[in-house]
Amino acid sequence: xxxxxxxxxxxxxxxxxxxxxxxxHREIVAEARAGGxxxxxxxxxxxxxxxxxxxAAEVAMRADDPRLLGLAADAVGLSAIxxxxxxxxxxxxxxxxxxxxxGAVRFVxxxxxxxxxxxxxxRRFFAPGDRLRTVDSRLGVRLGLAVCExxxxxxxxxxxxxxxxxxxxNVSSSPGRDLAAIHEVGLGTAxxxxxxxxxxxxxxxxxVVFCNRVGMDExxxxxxxxxxxxxSGDAVFTAPLFDEGLHFVDxxxxxxxxxxxxxxxxxxxxxxxxLRELRRILAERTEMAxxxxxxxxxxxxxxxxxxxxxADEAERS
Amino acid sequence: xxxxxxxxxxxxxxxxxxxxxxxPELAIDTDVARRVxxxxxxxxxxxxxxxxxxxxxxxxxDSALVAFLVAEAVGPEHLLCxxxxxxTSSSESVVDARTVVDRLGCASDLVDISPVVDxxxxxxxxxxxxxxxxxxAAPLRRGNFMARARMCVLYDRSVAWGGLVVGTGNKSExxxxxxxxxxxxxxxxxxxxxxxKSQVRQVAAAVGVPEQIIRKPPSADLWPGQTDEIExxxxxxxxxxxxxxMIDKRRTDEELVGMGFPEAEIxxxxxxxxxxxxxxxxxxxxxxxxxxxxVDYLYPRRRPGSTAR
Numbered sequence: 001x002x003x004x005x006x007x008x009x010x011x012x013x014x015x016x017x018x019x020x021x022x023x024x025h026r027e028i029v030a031e032a033r034a035g036g037x038x039x040x041x042x043x044x045x046x047x048x049x050x051x052x053x054x055x056a057a058e059v060a061m062r063a064d065d066p067r068l069l070g071l072a073a074d075a076v077g078l079s080a081i082x083x084x085x086x087x088x089x090x091x092x093x094x095x096x097x098x099x100x101x102x103g104a105v106r107f108v109x110x111x112x113x114x115x116x117x118x119x120x121x122x123r124r125f126f127a128p129g130d131r132l133r134t135v136d137s138r139l140g141v142r143l144g145l146a147v148c149e150x151x152x153x154x155x156x157x158x159x160x161x162x163x164x165x166x167x168x169x170n171v172s173s174s175p176g177r178d179l180a181a182i183h184e185v186g187l188g189t190a191x192x193x194x195x196x197x198x199x200x201x202x203x204x205x206x207x208v209v210f211c212n213r214v215g216m217d218e219x220x221x222x223x224x225x226x227x228x229x230x231x232s233g234d235a236v237f238t239a240p241l242f243d244e245g246l247h248f249v250d251x252x253x254x255x256x257x258x259x260x261x262x263x264x265x266x267x268x269x270x271x272x273x274x275l276r277e278l279r280r281i282l283a284e285r286t287e288m289a290x291x292x293x294x295x296x297x298x299x300x301x302x303x304x305x306x307x308x309x310x311a312d313e314a315e316r317s
Numbered sequence: 318x319x320x321x322x323x324x325x326x327x328x329x330x331x332x333x334x335x336x337x338x339x340x341p342e343l344a345i346d347t348d349v350a351r352r353v354x355x356x357x358x359x360x361x362x363x364x365x366x367x368x369x370x371x372x373x374x375x376x377x378x379d380s381a382l383v384a385f386l387v388a389e390a391v392g393p394e395h396l397l398c399x400x401x402x403x404x405t406s407s408s409e410s411v412v413d414a415r416t417v418v419d420r421l422g423c424a425s426d427l428v429d430i431s432p433v434v435d436x437x438x439x440x441x442x443x444x445x446x447x448x449x450x451x452x453x454a455a456p457l458r459r460g461n462f463m464a465r466a467r468m469c470v471l472y473d474r475s476v477a478w479g480g481l482v483v484g485t486g487n488k489s490e491x492x493x494x495x496x497x498x499x500x501x502x503x504x505x506x507x508x509x510x511x512x513x514k515s516q517v518r519q520v521a522a523a524v525g526v527p528e529q530i531i532r533k534p535p536s537a538d539l540w541p542g543q544t545d546e547i548e549x550x551x552x553x554x555x556x557x558x559x560x561x562x563m564i565d566k567r568r569t570d571e572e573l574v575g576m577g578f579p580e581a582e583i584x585x586x587x588x589x590x591x592x593x594x595x596x597x598x599x600x601x602x603x604x605x606x607x608x609x610x611x612v613d614y615l616y617p618r619r620r621p622g623s624t625a626r
């Protein structure tokens with residue numbers, strides 16, 4: 001099988017300047033094509049910049065926006081993953097990653113987990129997506145897309161792999177922080193991410209592609225360090241920290257088969273067991289929530305309610 | 318406790334040869350820190366439409382480090398260092414500041430703020446513009462006035478030089494409130510404001526700030542013989558360690574005591590941090606209209622169209 005050449009666009013988007021970023025994407029698509037890439041990956045919110053706050057609504061696009069379709073037309077012959085602020089028909093705003101193929105927006109993943117803690121304030125400005133699906137690409141391989149924080153939740157890589165993805169792609173705007181000397185490469189964020197990606201690649205026996213931006217928005221520095229990890233958990237490629245660059249990485253898709261035959265972890269997954277226990281956990285959580293809420297002022301518990309009964313039903317089903 | 322010089326040169330020198338003391342948990346990767354701060358300076362200037370910067374160079378380590386970082390970010394020819402001694406300032410301060418200017422080859426300006434300060438407080442028994450009540454002002458009032466006089470000079474020079482004022486305050490002093498509001502803390506942006514004093518020393522050594530500047534006791538130099546550590550009654554390496562575990566690592570008082578920090582010290586530092594909260598925030602505005610700046614009108618400082626020129 002011919003190797004798949006992936007182009008990682010570790011770029012520094014300009015905050016709020018959609019036209020500038022579109023132009024830069026077009027240039028990079030052309031470079032990726034000239035370099036023989038089959039897939040080009042851009043970072044989270046590469047078309048808009050990250051720290052948008054109230055600018056989010058001003059740079060938002062519908063998934064059928066002519067500007068996005070124009071970029072798709074430029075990328076014909078390639079598979080391109082680009083990320084932007086998506087405005088839904090009901091005017092909710094999402095952080096989305098789109099797969100552009102054959103001149104069309106073939107698939108859109110809306111970021112599922114919006115960090116709103118520490119230095120993050122995403123939920124204030126965006127709505128969370130509620131679908132986690134994979135997509136068959138023109139590359140003859142099924143892709144699983146995720147955006148940054150999505151990968152800090154185990155269920156995401158697991159679900160994507162169970163749904164048949166062979167390449168898990170995470171596009172990020174990860175702010176570098178925790179600059180202690182004890183960390184690998186001196187940056188706590190980089191050390192955590194590297195651990196996650198190697199673990200996911202190994203446990204899902206899939207390729208993991210990580211494209212993280214560089215540059216600064218306001219006070220935040222994005223650290224880059226984009227990577228491709230093989231299904232064995234070994235790094236195929238690691239980009240430098242903080243430097244802008246377009247990096248070409250060749251992968252052997254046959255590695256997925258080899259790894260999964262030798263290490264049949266996916267075969268041995270027990271999704272039905274997982275689902276059963278998740279149902280039980282959800283039912284128990286619901287029950288607990290009702291008990292706590294229905295406690296009478298003098299501390300005695302209220303009588304069981306109808307909701308308790310339906311929770312029992314859920315447990316049995 | 319590790320010593321920066323010992324650990325970096327591996328010469329195993331005695332305590333008296335150490336350039337600075339640094340707790341291992343505070344040690345940072347100076348290459349990464351330098352990279353981020355230099356990028357930050359470049360970015361802040363570019364986004365604001367400026368290619369020049371200026372700062373008040375005191376002869377101390379904080380402003381010396383920032384001068385080195387700005388020179389690295391945009392070139393020394395784009396940096397103006399303003400020396401603003403008062404007549405009682407230590408002469409060593411000016412000498413050390415001059416050393417930095419010579420080392421970097423940047424532009425410099427010397428502005429004696431004595432006439433401004435004395436013009437308000439008066440001198441030798443003669444009252445100044447501040448009237449009788451100002452002539453017997455305590456050192457704190459004078460010190461604050463000096464810090465604000467320097468701010469006025471810097472912002473005036475920023476127009477003449479066509480550059481932005483770069484902040485030189487560190488995280489230790491910001492957290493305990495050892496700054497003058499609208500004085501030394503006033504700036505367009507601050508590259509070292511998230512570095513503890515011990516970390517400032519570590520980075521300063523790495524970028525080549527002259528050794529005598531790293532070695533000398535930190536001082537606001539607002540009156541002769543003043544040093545931070547005598548005035549506040551702490552040593553920076555210890556204070557920084559406590560702040561790090563208390564704030565960055567969210568340890569409770571109980572846990573801090575368990576780690577060996579004295580209870581009285583914990584209480585004192587906590588109080589300093591709490592009472593100086595106002596110095597670290599933008600002044601509050603009463604919420605009246607539908608959209609209020611800083612509350613529900615939230616834009617990046619550097620947004621499209623925000624470039625000054």
